[in-house]
Every structure is written in C-alpha cells, then in structure tokens.
Amino acid sequence: MHQQRPRKTFAFVSSGTPDAEQAAVQLAKAYGQRSIPDADVIVALGGDGFLLQVLRETMGTGKQVYGMNRGTVGFLMNEFRADGLEERILSADAETIRPLEMEAVRADGTTAQALAINEVSLFRQSYQAAKIRITIDGQVRLDELTCDGVIVATPAGSTAYNLSAQGPIIPLDAPLLALTPVCPFRPRRWRGALLSNRSAVRFDVLEQPKRPVNAVADHTEIKSVTSVTVRESATLTATLLFDAGHSWDERIIAEQFRY
Structure with missing residues (x-):
C-alpha cells in the first residue's frame, strides 16, 4: 500500500x-x-x-x-x-x-538598522540635488554623484523601482546586486554598476545640511542621513x-x- x-x-x-x-x-x-x-x-x-x-x-x-x-x-x-x-x-x-541589511547614520549621530528585500534607496529631501560619495568594499569608486537618488537592488527587487530607474533586471539566482542612480546629473553618463552580492556599499552624503537625504529600506524610511552602509545578509x-x-x-x- x-x-x-x-x-x-x-x-x-x-x-x-x-x-x-x-x-x-x-x-x-x-x-x-x-x-x-x-x-x-x-x-x-x-x-x-x-x-x-x-x-x-x-x-x-x-x-x-x-x-x-x-x-x-x-x-x-x-x-x-x-x-x-x-x-x-x-x-x-x-x-x-536574502535581504539587504541597511545601517544608516542620522545627522544627529544616532543609527538605525532595517532590512530590505527589494532595495535600499537614498533620495534628496529638498529641491537641492543630492551629492553622494560611493565606496565599495572600502575603496571609493565615485567621489561625487550629483543626483535625485541612488538605489541598491537585490535580484528580487531588480524588476521594481530599480527597473523604473533604468536599472538592469537580474535573475533571482544570480549572485549580484544592482547599483542604479536616479536622475544622475553629474557624472551625466554614469548609469550604474553590477556588484557582487558579497560587496559592502557605503554612501556618504556630501554637503548634508544644504542637501539633506533620506534613506529607505523597502518601506522603512530614515530621515536626514549622513551615511548609509548596505550589504546582503549572511544569515537571514x-x-x-x-x-x-x-x-x-x-x-x-x-x-x-x-x-
């Protein structure tokens, strides 16, 4: 039987x-x-x-x-x-x-952590364009990105806001993250990068008091950040x-x- x-x-x-x-x-x-x-x-x-x-x-x-x-x-x-x-x-x-782990430092020095399954995004908070330095695994890769924002997207999130910002679509089993600018002004021709999912991405907000920036992990928003570090979770x-x-x-x- x-x-x-x-x-x-x-x-x-x-x-x-x-x-x-x-x-x-x-x-x-x-x-x-x-x-x-x-x-x-x-x-x-x-x-x-x-x-x-x-x-x-x-x-x-x-x-x-x-x-x-x-x-x-x-x-x-x-x-x-x-x-x-x-x-x-x-x-x-x-x-x-695997989700992204975001750690954000606010302008007052306090920190916040959040998880993102789709993406971590930084957005300008005012009429002033954001100025952001991008560091990958401890090495500065872009001294100054002038933009409306920038996204780190997982494969699961690559078809969401990342795609609307002209970022690449990534197969779910690909060991990659998409780094995609939102309306880049300088450097105008930079369209982003594909990164290893083992990379640690750090964003430093330049001229923060004049050009405030918010950070968003999926639906969790942290206001007025000075720096944001993003990496894929090794455990969750x-x-x-x-x-x-x-x-x-x-x-x-x-x-x-x-x-």
Missing part, C-alpha cells in the same frame, strides 16, 4: 482589502486555518508590497511563503485560484531570498514559492521581451 502524503497546513494572511479579505475567508473555509507558527505554508493574499511585508515578518523562520494576487501589483505573486491549492504548493518552485533568508511553469526565471525572461 502507498503511504498517504501528509497534507499541508496553511496560514492565510490578507492585506486587508475587500478582495483579499474575501479570498482569505474562502480559502480558510476550504483548507483550514492555522496560526503562522503552526502552518507549513503562509499564503499571502494581496499585492507585492504586502508579500514583502510578510517575508520580512517571517524572515529567518524557515516558513515558506506563497503569494496569490489580490492587489494592484503582482509581479512576485501567483495567480489567484481557490481550487487545487495543495497540488500547486506541492509542485511549486522554491526560491531562496526567506523562501518564496512560485507556481510550476511560472517561475521567477520565466518571469524575468518574459519581462525582458516586453515592448
């Missing part, structure tokens, strides 16, 4: 929109609802922003996260369907994501599930052929 495969248990979490709440109730009724610590798989119902929130909150727990789109943006999400969820989960492709991971045949690699290839 064949031994029956144990059933997966689920925690359905919702972004709170009417569509997401309705989906959560429907799925919980069909498959049962567990608490997040007791579930095998966390099913996030919403958009990409909510999925990133769930990934940050469960980072390092070993929980698998499966997103289904009930929001306005869903590049990281799977299509919403109520039927066949267990089969979809069992055949899904698992991708391991999250696991994201994609439907078979619609893996992240397939989405990356398809995105590059859109016109």
Whole structure:
C-alpha cells in the first residue's frame, strides 16, 4: 500500500482589502486555518508590497511563503485560484531570498538598522540635488554623484523601482546586486554598476545640511542621513514559492521581451 502524503497546513494572511479579505475567508473555509507558527505554508493574499511585508515578518523562520494576487501589483505573486491549492504548493518552485541589511547614520549621530528585500534607496529631501560619495568594499569608486537618488537592488527587487530607474533586471539566482542612480546629473553618463552580492556599499552624503537625504529600506524610511552602509545578509533568508511553469526565471525572461 502507498503511504498517504501528509497534507499541508496553511496560514492565510490578507492585506486587508475587500478582495483579499474575501479570498482569505474562502480559502480558510476550504483548507483550514492555522496560526503562522503552526502552518507549513503562509499564503499571502494581496499585492507585492504586502508579500514583502510578510517575508520580512517571517524572515529567518524557515516558513515558506506563497503569494496569490489580490492587489494592484503582482509581479512576485501567483495567480489567484481557490481550487487545487495543495497540488500547486506541492509542485511549486522554491526560491531562496536574502535581504539587504541597511545601517544608516542620522545627522544627529544616532543609527538605525532595517532590512530590505527589494532595495535600499537614498533620495534628496529638498529641491537641492543630492551629492553622494560611493565606496565599495572600502575603496571609493565615485567621489561625487550629483543626483535625485541612488538605489541598491537585490535580484528580487531588480524588476521594481530599480527597473523604473533604468536599472538592469537580474535573475533571482544570480549572485549580484544592482547599483542604479536616479536622475544622475553629474557624472551625466554614469548609469550604474553590477556588484557582487558579497560587496559592502557605503554612501556618504556630501554637503548634508544644504542637501539633506533620506534613506529607505523597502518601506522603512530614515530621515536626514549622513551615511548609509548596505550589504546582503549572511544569515537571514526567506523562501518564496512560485507556481510550476511560472517561475521567477520565466518571469524575468518574459519581462525582458516586453515592448
């Protein structure tokens, strides 16, 4: 006799929109609802922003996260369907994501830390363009970048704000980070760089009182920073599930052929 495969248990979490709440109730009724610590798989119902929130909150727990789109943006999400969820989960492709660790120093000397799954961004705070020095692994690579901002993006975040800023799309398993300027003024021709995911990137804000800059790790904003250091976490991971045949690699290839 064949031994029956144990059933997966689920925690359905919702972004709170009417569509997401309705989906959560429907799925919980069909498959049962567990608490997040007791579930095998966390099913996030919403958009990409909510999925990133769930990934940050469960980072390092070993929980698998499966997103289904009930929001306005869903590049990281799977299509919403109520039927066949267990089969979809069992055949899904698992991708391991490592977040960026940001440490920011404020103008008053205090520090703040935050995690980013998509990107760490620096933005000018006023009408004055930002002036930023960029150091990679202890070596100054750009003495002065005059710009609206600058981004360090993970492969998972390379299709988000980084792509809108004309940064490169990176396959999820590539050991790379994208360093992308936002509206660079000087040097005008500099369009960014691809860095090893082992690199430590430091930004120093020049003329800080005159040209204040904010730092943002996904949705965590630190105001009036003087320096920001960014590196990929060596210890924290999250696991994201994609439907078979619609893996992240397939989405990356398809995105590059859109016109």
